[in-house]
Amino acid sequence: MKILSVNVGVSRAVDYTNAPSGTTGIDKRPVEGPVRVARPGPAGVGASGLSGDAVCDLRFHGGDDRAVYAFAREDLDGWEKELGRRLTHGSFGENLTTLGVGLRDALVGERWRLGREVVLEVTGGRLPCRTFGAWLGERRWLPRFTQEASPGVMLRVVEPGELCAGDEIEVVHRPPHDVTVSRLFRALTVERESLPGVLVAAEWMEREQLEIARAYTAKHGE
Numbered sequence: 001m002k003i004l005s006v007n008v009g010v011s012r013a014v015d016y017t018n019a020p021s022g023t024t025g026i027d028k029r030p031v032e033g034p035v036r037v038a039r040p041g042p043a044g045v046g047a048s049g050l051s052g053d054a055v056c057d058l059r060f061h062g063g064d065d066r067a068v069y070a071f072a073r074e075d076l077d078g079w080e081k082e083l084g085r086r087l088t089h090g091s092f093g094e095n096l097t098t099l100g101v102g103l104r105d106a107l108v109g110e111r112w113r114l115g116r117e118v119v120l121e122v123t124g125g126r127l128p129c130r131t132f133g134a135w136l137g138e139r140r141w142l143p144r145f146t147q148e149a150s151p152g153v154m155l156r157v158v159e160p161g162e163l164c165a166g167d168e169i170e171v172v173h174r175p176p177h178d179v180t181v182s183r184l185f186r187a188l189t190v191e192r193e194s195l196p197g198v199l200v201a202a203e204w205m206e207r208e209q210l211e212i213a214r215a216y217t218a219k220h221g222e
Contacts, residue, residue, distance in 0.1 A: 117161025
């Protein structure tokens, strides 16, 4: 299990985002050399956990519980076949493109050591938004992505440090419950009747993070 690439984005003005600034940082590109990772601050105030990475809509992105976003190369490969187009590392706006990590089966509260210094904790999955749909430019992209229930993982920074492509990923803690990222994602989107069953993971999540996720899905209806 390892990091294939570390990806950051710059702020760009676009006509398809509803961010108050009219900008987005979803266009993430691989960078060479180490990137500093640290806690960005609380939701609504903090942005990305990666140095040099733009987060433009703090209402729904960034903050301590969504400091880093990881997506699996294996899932990108699957979408490449379905969409018939090349998807480079960072194409889904992810900070970390991983290899060999079963992200949909990661447990909420699971902790990873990446490289020699960094420890990250899984807080949930990505909730797709209008900007993501417009960025990909695929017909009915948001419901298609949602139905797959393999949203990648959002992570908080437990131990800061530096990351770079090629760093190994080691799972160092798995909490004693069965709430996976995929299960939580389905409960927040297409299977909301199952939401009470995922609350066992609450002690490994900040209550604010769950409330933000609920408000987000209620607002966007995706």
